[in-house]
Amino acid sequence: MPRRFFKRFAFKRHEIAERWFMGPFRHLIHDHRLWGIRRKTVVPAFSLGLAIAFVPLPGHMMQAALLALVLRVNIPVAVLSTFLSNPLTMGPLFFGAYVLGSTLLGIEPGPFSFEYSFAWVRTVFTTIWLPLTLGCVLLGSAAAVIGYVALDGLWRYSLHDYKAKKRKNRSR
Numbered sequence: 321m322p323r324r325f326f327k328r329f330a331f332k333r334h335e336i337a338e339r340w341f342m343g344p345f346r347h348l349i350h351d352h353r354l355w356g357i358r359r360k361t362v363v364p365a366f367s368l369g370l371a372i373a374f375v376p377l378p379g380h381m382m383q384a385a386l387l388a389l390v391l392r393v394n395i396p397v398a399v400l401s402t403f404l405s406n407p408l409t410m411g412p413l414f415f416g417a418y419v420l421g422s423t424l425l426g427i428e429p430g431p432f433s434f435e436y437s438f439a440w441v442r443t444v445f446t447t448i449w450l451p452l453t454l455g456c457v458l459l460g461s462a463a464a465v466i467g468y469v470a471l472d473g474l475w476r477y478s479l480h481d482y483k484a485k486k487r488k489n490r491s492r
Contacts, residue, residue: 369401374460417455
């Protein structure tokens with residue numbers, strides 16, 4: 321069951337609230353939706369993290385945490401699902417987004433190099449921003465929708481299976 325899987329990795333809200341750097345946010349993090357393992361908060365958080373993973377700017381974890389706080393969805397799941405874009409996958413993700421955006425805009429794709437730094441944003445991103453951004457928005461939206469539907473379906477299936485087994489055991 322996905323709930324048991326996510327519960328293994330769940331953060332304890334009281335442990336995080338005691339950290340010194342959480343002082344200004346302590347009053348915000350007491351909402352159970354931000355930490356609870358429920359389908360209605362985990363599935364949208366997973367989707368949010370997948371969408372943010374395609375943002376071609378640094379700071380995915382911070383963006384995911386702040387948006388999860390605003391949208392009142394599970395913060396740890398949103399942050400952890402941004403790891404779809406990691407140092408090994410960033411190049412192919414953003415190259416694919418650039419090629420998709422260039423194709424849709426009718427621009428001939430030029431040489432593409434990706435570096436995860438603000439210097440790259442200042443120099444290279446300013447010349448390829450339009451096709452890259454369009455591709456990132458489209459791929460991020462597609463990943464978010466697919467992730468939402470897949471995890472929601474898996475969650476519902478596992479819950480149905482769990483309840484069916486429980487009913488079967490009860491009838492014996």
